[in-house]
Amino acid sequence: MQFSEFLHPSHVLPELSARTKTEVLAELVRPVIPLFPSVSPEAVVQILLERERLGSTAIGDGIAIPHGKVDGLDHIAVVVGRSTQGVEFDSVDHKPVHIITLVLAPAGGAGMHLKVLASLARLLRDTSFRQSFLSAPPSQLFELMTSYPLP
Numbered sequence: 001m002q003f004s005e006f007l008h009p010s011h012v013l014p015e016l017s018a019r020t021k022t023e024v025l026a027e028l029v030r031p032v033i034p035l036f037p038s039v040s041p042e043a044v045v046q047i048l049l050e051r052e053r054l055g056s057t058a059i060g061d062g063i064a065i066p067h068g069k070v071d072g073l074d075h076i077a078v079v080v081g082r083s084t085q086g087v088e089f090d091s092v093d094h095k096p097v098h099i100i101t102l103v104l105a106p107a108g109g110a111g112m113h114l115k116v117l118a119s120l121a122r123l124l125r126d127t128s129f130r131q132s133f134l135s136a137p138p139s140q141l142f143e144l145m146t147s148y149p150l151p
Contacts, residue, residue: 004146006078006103006116012145013081014138016100021089022049025066028079028102039072044104058091062134063124067103067117076116077104080145082134098134099124123148 011031018024025048029041047068051057058064064087079102086096101120105113123129129148136144 002146002149003078003119006076007080007142007145009142011077011079012142013079014141016081016083016087019085019087021052021087024081024083024087024089024100025049025102028066028081028100029104031079032077032102032104035077036070036072036074039070044068044070048102052090056090056092058089058097059121059125060091060093060095061125061127061130062086062091062095062098063121063130064089064091064097064100065103065117065120065124066100067105067113069105069107069113071107073104073106075106076112078102078116078120080141082141084134099130 016024016027018027025045029044033039033041047070048066051068052066057066081100083098086098089097091097101124103116133144
């Protein structure tokens with residue numbers, strides 16, 4: 001499985017402008033909507049916020065992986081955002097997040113969705129990868145994300 005199967009170059013946001021969890025989720029959803037024009041961005045943000053109410057998807061070490069299943073999707077879509085300033089995301093370590101990876105999956109299937117989430121968590125937990133991602137120039141972020149095979 002290659003990360004490039006789920007990530008498009010326009011889905012890598014080198015500097016998020018949003019400063020709150022809700023605004024960040026809306027900013028991350030925006031690039032995906034052209035792929036799924038029948039999907040309401042507001043509805044997707046609500047799905048993500050409902051998931052966040054169950055427990056924060058910020059897993060510590062400056063990482064959050066918000067995710068949800070959405071009617072109207074026919075494949076998994078991933079968006080990666082970087083916030084050098086950091087965003088409060090109710091993280092388990094109470095620190096701001098700097099790398100936020102959105103995973104949207106079709107409502108009907110769970111298998112691949114879970115594999116992508118697990119692979120992303122492993123990749124983002126790697127200290128050297130995180131440091132590389134946080135310090136890379138914007139033009140290199142997509143290549144960096146897709147150069148690592150997902151286990």
